[in-house]
Amino acid sequence: MKENELIKILSDLDIRIWAEGEKLRWNAPNGIVTHEILAHMKEHKSEILALLKAKEIGEETMVEVSISAPQVVKRGLGDLPSVYRPCRISEVYGQDEIKKAIAHGLDTGTLAHVLLFQGVSGTGKTTMARIVAMGLNCEKGTTSEPCCECDFCKAVLNGNSFAFQEFDAAHLPGVNNVRGVTGDLCAAPMGGERKRIVLFDECHRLSDPAQAALLKPTEDVREHVYVILCTTEKEDVLKPLQIRCMQFRFNALSDEEIRTLLLDVCAAEKLDPHPALIENMIAEAKGMARNALFLLQETRCQVFGTKTRRTKED
């Protein structure tokens, strides 16, 4: 394939490329970059750069990854933390840098295959892992804004996806368990999905031999496989395993972020609590969105006298 033919194909696919110094940058809003195209881009990088420079295609074609203000979306019935659980990057409050990186990775088809989400519990690590799983397999194509309605998205949301498997490491500590999981990953997804995603929650609780069993499969990751490790105790994860991962640190949300979330949910639920109540919830939530919504739920139940029920979810 000639370089100008490749540029034509890229532009037909709505993939924008531009030169940034000696680097070739690209952005595909629809996430339709195949590995064949990537290989061609890599092979002909210097020629493409020369062509781009000759045509004076410059920074004006560059697409900035910007994250707009998050918004709450209600799905289904139940507790506030469940019905307002984010299913798209645009619904996540806080974690701006993580959102930018993951959205860019999903929207350009360049997401790293091995991810490590670390941070205190309740900061949205598992939620983000589910968004990644939906984003990789959604019928819309690889995207940071999955439809949340197709069969693939629904299966992730309902916890019965063949392509997305969540393992709580506390119940999967042995090396043979881990080998069983990773060995099984070689097979393509059974339900017609494009990718298989495996999540090891609380991965620091895997024994050292079990963590060591992850080294090979995370070094030599199959094209269709993504591994997400979540941990609250990164220091207990083997160093060689850590360095194989693209790492993201999830922080507690700021008071302002929690306030925005609470006020947005109040607006959606047509609630108008006293500002002092909101401030108390912010103080008690300790930067965790889930806690804040539980507190709002409890406050609402006290006002209206309906029962509240806590569910255990991250």
Ligand SMILES: [Zn+2]
């Ligand atoms: Zn979908």
